[in-house]
Amino acid sequence: MRWKKISDAVVRRLPLYLRVLEEAYHSGDVKLMSSQELGERAGVSPALVRKDLAWFGEFGKQGVGYEVRYLREELRKILNLDREIRVAVIGVGSLGHALVRYNQQRYREDQHFNLHVVALFDADPAKIHTRLDGLMIHPIDTLAEVTRREGLQMAIVTVPASAAQQVVDRCVEAGIRAILNFAPAKLTVPEGVHLANADVSLELQRLAYYLGE
Amino acid sequence: MRWKKISDAVVRRLPLYLRVLEEAYHSGDVKLMSSQELGERAGVSPALVRKDLAWFGEFGKQGVGYEVRYLREELRKILNLDREIRVAVIGVGSLGHALVRYNQQRYREDQHFNLHVVALFDADPAKIHTRLDGLMIHPIDTLAEVTRREGLQMAIVTVPASAAQQVVDRCVEAGIRAILNFAPAKLTVPEGVHLANADVSLELQRLAYYLGE
DNA sequence: TAGATTGTTAATCGATTAACAATC
DNA sequence: TAGATTGTTAATCGATTAACAATC
Structure with missing residues (x-):
């Protein structure tokens, strides 16, 4: 296994984040998203978004936010949804x-x-x-x-x-x-x-x- | 409203308890059930079973347990399932x-x-x-x-x-x-x-x- | 640089478990 | 009565939020 002991509560929110990112990615006009924005759209507080993602790595840039395309790709890998x-x-x-x-x-x-x-x-x-x-x-x-x-x-x-x-x-x-x-x-x-x-x-x-x- | 501020986590378990009680009630051969037994069958710890039920009243007897027929009836009322x-x-x-x-x-x-x-x-x-x-x-x-x-x-x-x-x-x-x-x-x-x-x-x-x- | 936002640590909140006096 | 089990309080555990230094 890749990361140890991620709680069920965290895993449960990952598909919510992914859904928001997929939507933004396919709409094409949002390249960056802050934890604030991502949280709002997923129904999760910004602090929790950052904490959840931090379990798996550092995906954002201070002062900038998260690159939609990149974070989407990473979340797909984490959820094993990058292959059939x-x-x-x-x-x-x-x-x-x-x-x-x-x-x-x-x-x-x-x-x-x-x-x-x-x-x-x-x-x-x-x-x-x-x-x-x-x-x-x-x-x-x-x-x-x-x-x-x-x-x-x-x-x-x-x-x-x-x-x-x-x-x-x-x-x-x-x-x-x-x-x-x-x-x-x-x-x-x-x-x-x-x-x-x-x-x-x-x-x-x-x-x-x-x-x- | 009848009881104040029951947490979602509690409400979520009530139908589990009801299912166990319905099963016991209809099988006919279990008249009494301890929090131990009820918890085991519902997948919940006995302490939590007692705590959950205690939010709504005192349904058990010390040293004896819960009367299946009575607790089932009460849970049906609590969940508004005693009417169509x-x-x-x-x-x-x-x-x-x-x-x-x-x-x-x-x-x-x-x-x-x-x-x-x-x-x-x-x-x-x-x-x-x-x-x-x-x-x-x-x-x-x-x-x-x-x-x-x-x-x-x-x-x-x-x-x-x-x-x-x-x-x-x-x-x-x-x-x-x-x-x-x-x-x-x-x-x-x-x-x-x-x-x-x-x-x-x-x-x-x-x-x-x-x-x- | 100045402003914004991350990653992370500390504080808080809430839920579960342990323990036990009350009592059937 | 003796044994069992409730209802409840205190202790523990875990998850969320607040705060902020690091840094883009």
């Missing part, structure tokens, strides 16, 4: 399908967007070996093999909650070390594997709290 | 559609699940006034009217990033005070309106960081 990352979607119900379509559109339209869904998996025999949006749907027990063949590094899990832990275990076994889980279930992964949860029900229930205010 | 909450989905592309279907299934199968998508909106003239999964798709400029008529309290926004701020402004205008945004954009809402972001790209980019370890 091949992603599997496991469970192609309506949510899985929607995520595939979203990703394909994004990947097609933005040549710098390097997260690419290239393999689908499902347990339903009726779906297996058919194509969806141009991608073959594989049976889940070929996960390890397809992971190797296709160079998969990430998985998006959109299977029912009851199957989620089992699917995640298979991912881990296959060597996948970053998983985005949409199933409403508390899953466990071994040390070294990273799991993010995108549980829509949980978010809605949380929001419901504020209706009582 | 009527939700709009704005933007019925494939992601919006998937979320509607997911919600309808969940609402149908679990009689205690009270978040209910009851109205759809879209900007596409070809979709407006057609039905999707039994729900009429309304034009977005009828949002205020339909909100009143249908008693909408929450919105799920799945429109393109370029339209998201405008849509959110309309929601606020219509009196909706809790919004779950899926668009990859930084949105702003006035004081008193609660916005949660469910930005899939951001999560994937964040996970990509760990591929470098």
Whole structure:
């Protein structure tokens, strides 16, 4: 690993900064950006922007700010987004399908967007070996093999909650070390594997709290 | 408001506790649960479980633990989930559609699940006034009217990033005070309106960081 | 040079954990 | 009663903010 023990709170903000920089870079008319400006656009205080970036190096110039093009490039390297990352979607119900379509559109339209869904998996025999949006749907027990063949590094899990832990275990076994889980279930992964949860029900229930205010 | 200044970190854990309690309640064979047990199942330390709950009252008995049925009921009240909450989905592309279907299934199968998508909106003239999964798709400029008529309290926004701020402004205008945004954009809402972001790209980019370890 | 802004250290704030008296 | 576990206070930990010397 390149830098030691960067806290999750810091890593979580890096994509926010990158988004602001991508926007400025592609608009073309902003060459330099201060931590003030970057923070404002990302919703983070300027001091925190500087502190976050300082974990990874010295990217700015005193009295000047950060060069948009350079900092964007560096952030892309830090986030491993400077090369294609091949992603599997496991469970192609309506949510899985929607995520595939979203990703394909994004990947097609933005040549710098390097997260690419290239393999689908499902347990339903009726779906297996058919194509969806141009991608073959594989049976889940070929996960390890397809992971190797296709160079998969990430998985998006959109299977029912009851199957989620089992699917995640298979991912881990296959060597996948970053998983985005949409199933409403508390899953466990071994040390070294990273799991993010995108549980829509949980978010809605949380929001419901504020209706009582 | 019922309790003052509960931190977001606390509110975020309440649905986790509720999920554990719902599970225990419906399984039927666990009547009591200690903070130890509840914490284990929710992925939270026992001390924090007790501290979180203590913000809202005294729900346990020393030496005994928490009565599952009672604490579940109280948490449902705290989260306003003891009555139906009527939700709009704005933007019925494939992601919006998937979320509607997911919600309808969940609402149908679990009689205690009270978040209910009851109205759809879209900007596409070809979709407006057609039905999707039994729900009429309304034009977005009828949002205020339909909100009143249908008693909408929450919105799920799945429109393109370029339209998201405008849509959110309309929601606020219509009196909706809790919004779950899926668009990859930084949105702003006035004081008193609660916005949660469910930005899939951001999560994937964040996970990509760990591929470098 | 004078003004601006970084990188970094010290101060503050808030959240989590540890500990324990109260009590079931 | 004896054992267990809560509710709560004090201690710790970590993250954010404030401040400023370095320097472009």
